Amino acid sequence: MYKKIMVAIDDGKTSQRALKEAQNIANSYNGAICIVHAISSESEDNQSATEVLAKAEASMHALSIETRLITAETGYGATGIAKSISAAVSEWGADLVVVGTANRRGLDRFVMGSVAEQLVSKVKASILLVRPE
Numbered sequence: 001m002y003k004k005i006m007v008a009i010d011d012g013k014t015s016q017r018a019l020k021e022a023q024n025i026a027n028s029y030n031g032a033i034c035i036v037h038a039i040s041s042e043s044e045d046n047q048s049a050t051e052v053l054a055k056a057e058a059s060m061h062a063l064s065i066e067t068r069l070i071t072a073e074t075g076y077g078a079t080g081i082a083k084s085i086s087a088a089v090s091e092w093g094a095d096l097v098v099v100g101t102a103n104r105r106g107l108d109r110f111v112m113g114s115v116a117e118q119l120v121s122k123v124k125a126s127i128l129l130v131r132p133e
Contacts, residue, residue, distance in 0.1 A: 014100030082118030
């Protein structure tokens with residue numbers, strides 16, 4: 001069913017859970033995985049972002065794994081990141097997007113925004129949201 005699974009990650013624990021879910025699905029359907037990590041020039045340098053991707057790739061055991069570092073539009077916060085991930089989903093032709101949720105509530109969610117929530121409205125592929133433990 002799912003042949004191309006994209007996993008959007010950050011350096012949090014929920015992303016590790018999302019990676020495991022994506023790996024299980026890829027192994028079940030003999031699918032390929034693309035791990036993406038979006039940064040903006042304001043939030044993170046390329047070296048630490050590359051380390052996040054390398055660590056994620058090393059933890060995976062799937063047939064086909066690709067990684068991509070995506071640069072988001074600066075100044076747009078969660079919207080810029082979601083837009084960049086959405087473009088990568090379309091470009092790669094993903095059938096499924098797996099993303100961890102921060103499970104923020106109230107003012108934190110209003111101020112920080114929710115990349116996962118934004119992806120639901122921007123991506124045409126199926127989306128699996130992975131909650132924190």
